[in-house]
Amino acid sequence: MIKNLFTPSGEPATYLKKLYEERHSVVFRLTIWYAGIFAACLLATLAAFYFIVLYGSSHGISHHALSELREDFREYFGVPLAIGIALSGAIGWFMAKRALSGVEEMTRAAVDISNGALDRRVPVTGRNDEIDRLAQTFNAMVGHTQALIEQMREITENIAHDLRSPITRMRGLAEMALAGKRTDEEIASTAGLIIEECDRLLDLINTTLDISEAEAGLAKLNRERTDLVELIADLQELFQPSAEERHIELQTSVSRPVFVPCDRRKMQRVFANLLDNALKYTPEGGRVTVLITDTGQNATVIVEDTGTGIPEADLPHIFERFFRGERSRSTPGSGLGLSLAQAFVLIHGGTITAANTPRGGSQLIVTLPGRTS
Incomplete structure (x- = not known):
């Protein structure tokens, strides 16, 4: 069995390496604490049973006396056992609460971000466990989302500005064409200018769509x-x-x-x-x-x-x-x-x-x- 823990070259097996890599994880810490507390309680119980009951029975104690001893054992050992169980539960709850406090902080951050606080981030403790890695990933995701939203806002403002100018010019040309009497040549010239502005708008819109399509990976390549x-x-x-x-x-x-x-x-x-x-x-x-x-x-x-x-x-x-x-x-x-x-x-x-x-x-x-x- 021990030989199976190592490779032929003497290096630790893969699952031992994985176990070593998980030493900073929340699961590993909780497992060690809970196992330690449970083992301590169990050892205390066995020790008490051995010294009080089994050890006493080997010195010729009568059946009646042994019965009374068992009664006393149950009476006096029950309270410490209950206290030990309660204490182990309280310690376990405390450890779990502390270990998972990052999840609660992340939940609060998610609520704040959903309410518009895009600059909100989850603190990283530096323990390099699952919660820390999750917090780092969460912060990176929020940062990327914030950058995309700011980029979309900037693009929207730029598009609105670039669309407003040619539309304003086309409206001005149309008003000039409707104002007063104009010759056919003047009307044709105005229509030509309006068509040029329309072409410029179409080129702007088509180019924007082409860029978005390419960046999204949807553009077809021949x-x-x-x-x-x-x-x-x-x-x-x-x-x-x-x-x-x-x-x-x-x-x-x-x-x-x-x-x-x-x-x-x-x-x-x-x-x-x-x-x-x-x-x-x-x-x-x-x-x-x-x-x-x-x-x-x-x-x-x-x-x-x-x-x-x-x-x-x-x-x-x-x-x-x-x-x-x-x-x-x-x-x-x-x-x-x-x-x-x-x-x-x-x-x-x-x-x-x-x-x-x-x-x-x-x-x-x-x-x-x-x-x-």
Whole structure:
């Protein structure tokens, strides 16, 4: 039996390791206390019975005297036994109450949180038992929930702000169209402006839904073998007139085709947003460079500009929905382009990061896994 407690190499068996790991648990502590109290009471009872009854009977005590001794034993031992049972129950209740006090605290915290106190947390005692681990998990869950609620509140406020502006403009245009006599050309122009505002609203709503769908893992990917060099070249041709208009040099640096399995349309939107963002914040006479490399199992695309760079305080937030830095508030945009790019890259199993270059510009780095030959 003892040999079964150890492995052939002399190490303790698995269940002994588990028992040792549970030494800080509430169940272990309660078991030790209850077992100790019960064993003490039982030993006291056996000892009393041995010394008073059995020990006395071995010295020639008569049956009548032994009967009286038993009566006295029951009379005098009954009260201490009752006290011992009551005391063990009180100690057991105290220990259970103390051990499970964290559950009561957690219940009170849950009630407070349900009443709106999202900053409420359960104290962690540091005993590293089940209650402590439950409290840590509970606090982490509440923190995550609080962050989601704050993010939803911020997103709602941003959506309301972005919807109010175009709706106000459309209402103003409609009022102008109804006020007084207007020519057919003026009415057509007003209708065209209203359609543009409607398209902007639809784009905002659709982009928000696309991001939410991707983050929830519900976006469908139509993966196909795609040459990133060809894809970027098509986008470069699309953005070339805009770059030339502002005298910005738009160039691509690549040595050979780089193939990855991806959803072509989603990747087009990703790199279109990155190029649009780079051109938007690059001054006239600047340069935007797209570097495409193949690093074995991954393909990397770097979009680098010679603009003013990203403030260090803004770097951790540029992929958040509707985030607009101080420098970008005067630039047209919804603040969703980089959020959409990150969401689409992540569902492909890739990464996207941002950094400033030593020369003062910024670069966005996209890494996509799963290169195919």
